[in-house]
Amino acid sequence: MNQKREMVVLTDISLITAVVQRGKADELVKAAQEVGAQGASIHYSHGRGVRERLGILGLAVEAEKETIHIIVSSDQANRVFEIIYRVGDFDTPGMGFMWVTPVEKAATFIPDDILEKFAREDRRNPFDVRPNEI
Numbered sequence: 001m002n003q004k005r006e007m008v009v010l011t012d013i014s015l016i017t018a019v020v021q022r023g024k025a026d027e028l029v030k031a032a033q034e035v036g037a038q039g040a041s042i043h044y045s046h047g048r049g050v051r052e053r054l055g056i057l058g059l060a061v062e063a064e065k066e067t068i069h070i071i072v073s074s075d076q077a078n079r080v081f082e083i084i085y086r087v088g089d090f091d092t093p094g095m096g097f098m099w100v101t102p103v104e105k106a107a108t109f110i111p112d113d114i115l116e117k118f119a120r121e122d123r124r125n126p127f128d129v130r131p132n133e134i
Contacts, residue, residue, distance in 0.1 A: 007107055009105050009106070009107050010071075010105060010110075013072065013073055013103045014074050014103060015069060015070070015101045016032075016070045016081055016084065018068045019068075019098070020067075020068065020088055021094075022064040023066070024066065024088060031083045032084055035080055036080065037070050039070075041068070041070075042066055042069075043066070045064075046063055065096075074102070077100055081100055084098060
């Protein structure tokens with residue numbers, strides 16, 4: 001079945017990735033949402049390296065981790081990054097590691113009311129709507 005649908009392509013976005021102590025991800029995602037992030041993906045992972053380098057302190061650092069992925073508009077990235085850092089106690093050895101990656105483009109469903117809001121507002125539109133056969 002070939003039908004034309006519009007694909008909404010997100011541009012000018014960033015991916016924030018944080019590897020944190022197991023059990024901490026939900027708290028960090030909630031804090032990120034409070035400053036504008038829409039949601040996140042969380043999965044379990046296993047860390048190596050820091051534990052061994054911390055010596056006796058490494059015993060308190062669990063090897064089991066949670067990895068958080070949050071897509072945000074580039075203008076939100078610093079605010080979300082900073083709140084995750086603060087709430088996650090990243091200034092404490094072994095609490096986690098995080099980074100921001102620019103994303104060239106992504107696609108997902110964007111409700112019409114959100115698209116219309118950006119069309120009405122006099123601000124940069126991070127959405128590039130174009131017809132595409134899917």
